Each structure stands twice: as C-alpha cells, then as structure tokens.
Amino acid sequence: MYISEKAPAKINLTLDALYKRTDGYHELEMVMTTVDLADRIDMFELPGPAISLESSSGLVPQDERNLAYRAAALLKEKTGIKRGVHIRIHKQIPVAAGLAGGSSDAAATLRGLNRLWKLHLSDAELAGIGAEIGSDVPFCVYANTAIARGRGELLTPLPPPPPCWVVLAKPAHGVSTADVFQRLRIDQIEEHPRTKAMVEAIKNRDYPSVNRHLGNVLESVTMKMDPEVRKIKEKMIQFGADGVLMSGSGPTVFALVKKEARARRLVNGLRGFCQQVYAVRMLGTRSEGVLDKIRTK
Numbered sequence: 001m002y003i004s005e006k007a008p009a010k011i012n013l014t015l016d017a018l019y020k021r022t023d024g025y026h027e028l029e030m031v032m033t034t035v036d037l038a039d040r041i042d043m044f045e046l047p048g049p050a051i052s053l054e055s056s057s058g059l060v061p062q063d064e065r066n067l068a069y070r071a072a073a074l075l076k077e078k079t080g081i082k083r084g085v086h087i088r089i090h091k092q093i094p095v096a097a098g099l100a101g102g103s104s105d106a107a108a109t110l111r112g113l114n115r116l117w118k119l120h121l122s123d124a125e126l127a128g129i130g131a132e133i134g135s136d137v138p139f140c141v142y143a144n145t146a147i148a149r150g151r152g153e154l155l156t157p158l159p160p161p162p163p164c165w166v167v168l169a170k171p172a173h174g175v176s177t178a179d180v181f182q183r184l185r186i187d188q189i190e191e192h193p194r195t196k197a198m199v200e201a202i203k204n205r206d207y208p209s210v211n212r213h214l215g216n217v218l219e220s221v222t223m224k225m226d227p228e229v230r231k232i233k234e235k236m237i238q239f240g241a242d243g244v245l246m247s248g249s250g251p252t253v254f255a256l257v258k259k260e261a262r263a264r265r266l267v268n269g270l271r272g273f274c275q276q277v278y279a280v281r282m283l284g285t286r287s288e289g290v291l292d293k294i295r296t297k
C-alpha cells in the first residue's frame with residue numbers, strides 16, 4: 001500500500017523582522033500563504049523498519065539529509081513506531097528558492113505517515129514535531145494562510161487571500177537564507193510592512209489592498225546580492241502585474257494578477273531571460289486534492 005501527499009510551495013505576502021534574538025535568530029512577523037505549485041510525496045510501506053528515499057531532482061540530497069527523511073525519522077523516534085517506509089519525491093518546486101520546498105516536503109511526509117501508520121496525531125502535534133526540523137515546517141503542516149511569528153512556528157490562521165494568479169520567477173542562482181539574515185541591518189530598515197493592513201485586506205477579500213500591502217524587509221538585502229531579483233521585479237511591473245514581491249529570503253519573485261491572460265503575458269515576457277517561470281493559482285487553503293488519497297498497489 002502507498003499514500004500520496006501534495007506538498008505546496010509557500011509565498012510570503014509580508015515578511016517583517018522585529019529584532020535579533022539572543023539565540024541568533026530574528027524575531028519575525030509574516031503573512032504566509034500557499035500556491036498551486038507543488039511537489040508530490042509518495043510513501044510506500046516496507047516490510048522492515050528502514051527508511052529509504054529517492055527524488056526526481058538531483059539537486060536535493062537522497063539520504064538522511066533530506067528534510068522528508070528527517071521528518072520520517074523524527075516521527076518514528078517520537079512515536080516509537082517500528083515501521084519502515086520508502087519515500088519518493090516528485091520535485092516541482094525550485095530548490096533554495098524562498099518557497100519552502102524542503103519544509104513542505106517534510107510537512108507532507110508527516111501528514112502522510114500519520115495516515116499510513118494510523119497514528120491519529122493532530123495537526124498541532126505534527127506541527128510541534130515539524131518545528132524541530134525547520135522554521136517553516138509548522139506552517140507547511142497546515143498549508144493554509146496564516147500570520148507566523150517567532151521563527152515562524154507561532155501561527156494564527158487566516159482565511160485564504162482573494163483568488164488570483166501567481167506568476168513566479170526564480171533567478172538562476174539560489175541564495176543562502178543564513179547569508180541574507182546576516183546582512184540584514186534591522187536599524188536600517190527603511191519601511192516595515194504593514195502586517196495589520198495586510199491581515200485586514202485578506203479578511204475583507206480586498207484584492208487591490210492585498211497588492212498595496214505586499215512587503216518584505218529581506219528584499220533589498222537579497223537584491224544587493226543578486227541584481228537579477230530587481231530586474232525580474234521591474235519586468236513584472238512593466239508587463240502589468242498588480243503587485244510584485246520577493247518571497248522569503250529569495251531569490252524567487254512573484255507577481256499577482258487577476259486574469260489568466262495577463263498571467264500568460266507575464267510568463268511569455270519573462271521567459272526570455274529567466275528559465276524558471278511558472279503561472280499557478282493562489283491556493284491559501286489546504287486542498288484535499290486528488291493526490292491526497294490512499295492507493296493499493
């Protein structure tokens with residue numbers, strides 16, 4: 001028997017850094033949501049207790065360093081369950097892109113094994129385990145829309161943003177999240193995003209206001225490290241995006257547009273100088289899609 005789980009990418013509609021903590025991390029306040037660009041995680045029951053893993057992408061580790069593998073190992077440790085699993089990752093989300101691909105794979109593995117092994121853990125319990133793997137994993141367990149505080153693990157759910165298209169473009173090179181945070185000077189931030197205004201915009205389903213309040217304090221830092229981020233942002237505005245922002249620590253930039261035709265125009269305009277471009281729907285809520293079901297071989 002095997003189980004499949006969809007692992008959607010996250011985007012940041014806002015990302016604010018409030019102060020540097022004594023543990024070296026930055027205290028964050030973010031509004032995050034999900035888009036319909038997703039990896040698929042297949043989990044096959046094994047007769048023994050071992051975990052094994054393969055991925056369709058050569059860009060991610062295929063062993064115990066993979067975040068999906070770590071999720072399975074940690075779940076076994078926490079529950080004392082002695083069962084084994086083979087994890088197959090169909091990678092669609094660009095790697096080291098600011099889209100939480102690895103975190104979402106880990107979260108989907110926790111959700112899937114919870115079903116496969118009939119553990120009956122709540123989402124809150126899975127998120128608690130996920131927090132030990134990475135800051136974005138708790139959000140990815142719920143895979144909805146939320147305000148995230150702390151390192152990202154303190155979540156307040158929100159309704160999904162107004163429906164729209166999301167065009168994502170990833171520059172050729174990845175950036176290291178640690179490098180970006182290290183270069184951030186909190187006392188030199190020119191404009192903090194208005195998180196409350198974004199929350200109101202989402203609650204009121206006010207699409208123009210969502211676009212007006214997009215903001216990420218890491219954007220100018222990453223732009224200095226990778227000028228392609230600024231170039232993509234300018235192109236997206238030129239091609240008629242309603243709002244444009246870098247996601248997470250980058251370097252992926254996303255544009256919001258209402259109409260599919262406009263999304264296609266953006267994709268065509270960007271393809272000339274950016275290889276990884278996607279047009280997908282905003283999700284904002286966990287879709288119990290066709291992939292999230294149990295199959296028998």
Ligand SMILES: C[C@](O)(CO)[C@H](O)COP(=O)(O)OP(=O)(O)OC[C@H]1O[C@@H](n2ccc(N)nc2=O)[C@H](O)[C@@H]1O
Pocket residue numbers: 024025026027028030098100103134135136150151152177178179181182248249
């Ligand atoms: C930028 C976000 O994507 C926003 O959702 C996440 O905070 C990034 O989470 P992540 O990729 O899991 O990154 P982590 O492995 O937690 O952090 C990598 C490094 O970035 C720095 N870091 C990260 C998160 C944070 N709140 N403050 C930090 O200063 C730390 O030096 C940390 O060692």
Ligand SMILES: Nc1ncnc2c1ncn2[C@@H]1O[C@H](COP(=O)(O)OP(=O)(O)OP(=O)(O)O)[C@@H](O)[C@H]1O
Pocket residue numbers: 059060061065066067068089094095096097098099100101102103105106136177248249250
């Ligand atoms: N399942 C996985 N998918 C992608 N990357 C993984 C996975 N497991 C481990 N990694 C490693 O994690 C690193 C970060 O990859 P990821 O795609 O999650 O970055 P990201 O999108 O920038 O994440 P975030 O938005 O949380 O900062 C990569 O260098 C990769 O080698």
